[in-house]
Amino acid sequence: MSTQPKTWGIVGGGVLGISLALRLARAGQKVTLIESADHLGGLADAWRLGDLTWDRHYHVTLLSDMWTRGLLRELDLEDQMEWVETKTGFFTDGKLYSLSNSLEFLKFPPLSLLGKLRLGGTIFYASKIGNGRRLEEISVESWLRRWSGKRAFEKLWLPLLRSKLGNSYTKTSALFIWATIARMYAARRSGLKKEMFGYVRGGYAPVMQRFTELLQREGVEILLNQSVRQVRAGAWRTSVVEMKDGNSRTFDNVVLTVPSPVISRLCPDLEIDEKKLFDGVEYQGIVCASVLMKKPLDRFYVTNITDSWVPFTGVIEMTALVDPKEVGGNHLVYLPKYIAPNDPMFERSDDEVREQFVSALERMYPNFRRDDVLAFQVSRVRQVFALPTINYSKRLPPMVTSIPGVFAVNSAHITDGTLNVNETIRLADEAFNTILLRRTKDDRSYEASTQGAAPSTLGAEANRVEVAQR
Ligand SMILES: Cc1cc2nc3c(=O)[nH]c(=O)nc-3n(C[C@H](O)[C@H](O)[C@H](O)COP(=O)(O)OP(=O)(O)OC[C@H]3O[C@@H](n4cnc5c(N)ncnc54)[C@H](O)[C@@H]3O)c2cc1C
Numbered sequence: 403m404s405t406q407p408k409t410w411g412i413v414g415g416g417v418l419g420i421s422l423a424l425r426l427a428r429a430g431q432k433v434t435l436i437e438s439a440d441h442l443g444g445l446a447d448a449w450r451l452g453d454l455t456w457d458r459h460y461h462v463t464l465l466s467d468m469w470t471r472g473l474l475r476e477l478d479l480e481d482q483m484e485w486v487e488t489k490t491g492f493f494t495d496g497k498l499y500s501l502s503n504s505l506e507f508l509k510f511p512p513l514s515l516l517g518k519l520r521l522g523g524t525i526f527y528a529s530k531i532g533n534g535r536r537l538e539e540i541s542v543e544s545w546l547r548r549w550s551g552k553r554a555f556e557k558l559w560l561p562l563l564r565s566k567l568g569n570s571y572t573k574t575s576a577l578f579i580w581a582t583i584a585r586m587y588a589a590r591r592s593g594l595k596k597e598m599f600g601y602v603r604g605g606y607a608p609v610m611q612r613f614t615e616l617l618q619r620e621g622v623e624i625l626l627n628q629s630v631r632q633v634r635a636g637a638w639r640t641s642v643v644e645m646k647d648g649n650s651r652t653f654d655n656v657v658l659t660v661p662s663p664v665i666s667r668l669c670p671d672l673e674i675d676e677k678k679l680f681d682g683v684e685y686q687g688i689v690c691a692s693v694l695m696k697k698p699l700d701r702f703y704v705t706n707i708t709d710s711w712v713p714f715t716g717v718i719e720m721t722a723l724v725d726p727k728e729v730g731g732n733h734l735v736y737l738p739k740y741i742a743p744n745d746p747m748f749e750r751s752d753d754e755v756r757e758q759f760v761s762a763l764e765r766m767y768p769n770f771r772r773d774d775v776l777a778f779q780v781s782r783v784r785q786v787f788a789l790p791t792i793n794y795s796k797r798l799p800p801m802v803t804s805i806p807g808v809f810a811v812n813s814a815h816i817t818d819g820t821l822n823v824n825e826t827i828r829l830a831d832e833a834f835n836t837i838l839l840r841r842t843k844d845d846r847s848y849e850a851s852t853q854g855a856a857p858s859t860l861g862a863e864a865n866r867v868e869v870a871q872r
Contacts, residue, residue: 411643413630414659416444421830427620438629448607451692452777457606460718460736462599466588467824477612485600491702517554524549529587534580545576561708565715578790581820655807661785662814679799683814685785690738694777698733713758714739743784752780787821788814
């Protein structure tokens with residue numbers, strides 16, 4: 403049996419791509435990571451905001467994020483973590499309320515006592531459901547209406563669903579709300595019933611810096627500024643990766659970690675039914691403004707918003723968690739707006755977004771002055787997370803594609819959780835252990851092991867058989 407290391411091309415240098423690259427390199431494989439940006443990190447990267455280097459999107463770690471914490475330990479950064487008890491705000495009917503404990507919840511005016519009891523009961527009931535898979539069959543709207551009632555649904559749940567999912571909430575399953583509640587409950591359980599959030603001093607920039615150094619030490623070749631244009635089958639069971647600049651590289655195996663419709667576009671050799679599965683995954687995108695200010699807005703890390711006139715989905719006051727000294731003694735706020743990938747808002751300039759968002763802050767916070775804004779910058783990403791539509795996992799694209807040696811592992815394969823770094827690293831581990839590890843071995847042993855293999859927990863092998871049979 404041959405023991406020659408295989409060559410692997412990983413497309414995408416986000417958390418998933420770099421986690422897979424590390425595992426494959428440690429399994430003795432020759433790995434090349436291909437990233438279109440000039441740095442690694444993807445959605446979890448850092449950028450310059452005025453004089454500050456901080457995360458392009460707000461990121462926290464929960465005490466229950468064991469995979470993320472394991473990675474930080476490995477990068478020797480766990481002792482650089484700060485854990486802080488945070489507060490939550492709620493902006494509704496033009497007023498800002500604190501909603502950080504049970505007493506405040508009981509005093510919360512927009513709902514009657516019965517409405518609050520039903521709402522609290524819904525959250526408690528959802529937290530007790532161990533496996534939310536069966537909730538995939540029912541729409542989030544019917545499920546929440548059933549358990550929380552009409553008033554709580556319309557007054558609270560609906561604006562919250564709309565703010566994250568837009569009109570796509572109508573096709574989203576109840577698994578979405580279960581996964582969101584499960585994550586928050588896990589955080590509270592391990593955080594002595596308090597909402598403890600953590601961050602690494604310096605944000606994700608030092609994390610990505612250390613990760614890059616670790617990959618280099620493990621012998622991973624990192625190609626930056628290389629946008630992949632096409633992946634196709636080559637001679638002798640190899641795969642050819644063509645870049646936009648005309649260069650191409652040949653590998654024994656390729657793993658694509660980019661969004662599903664992009665995988666469909668990059669791989670013209672996929673079978674028609676398989677292509678349909680990749681194209682069928684619907685995504686939600688984001689326009690997310692980072693605002694550096696001289697003064698704080700308020701005391702809440704997250705402020706949920708139900709008023710539809712507010713042009714952003716929520717207010718994330720990072721410096722309610724992060725020590726302002728970390729950001730030059732100033733205050734950092736994120737204003738995210740989740741939208742569909744084809745929303746015209748993607749075409750708005752930074753100045754237009756700034757005017758709209760800053761005007762809304764003036765209406766919401768009487769003490770806010772636009773002169774306090776030191777820097778304002780907008781991130782736009784059209785495909786952030788796959789919408790958990792009804793019976794989503796039954797239409798999941800395969801991880802093992804019909805092109806020999808080409809694998810598709812991306813965040814659309816997170817079927818029981820929300821999009822976060824912890825779930826992403828967990829997915830990398832599962833995909834490596836259940837699918838990729840076998841491929842690091844001799845071809846014959848790989849084929850023998852996939853014949854009659856029990857479907858993996860991720861359903862990928864099962865999907866592959868299904869696609870091949872059609
Ligand atoms: C607003 C926001 C807030 C978040 N908050 C949190 C949080 O508080 N806590 C938490 O744990 N997680 C959070 N997350 C989620 C976290 O960022 C993601 O789970 C994680 O970064 C996903 O990594 P990925 O590798 O799957 O995807 P990505 O980061 O999208 O990586 C894909 C990579 O592929 C590259 N690429 C695309 N096309 C090509 C091509 N043709 N050729 C080469 N390269 C290509 C991209 O440039 C990118 O680097 C948040 C995300 C967002 C957007």
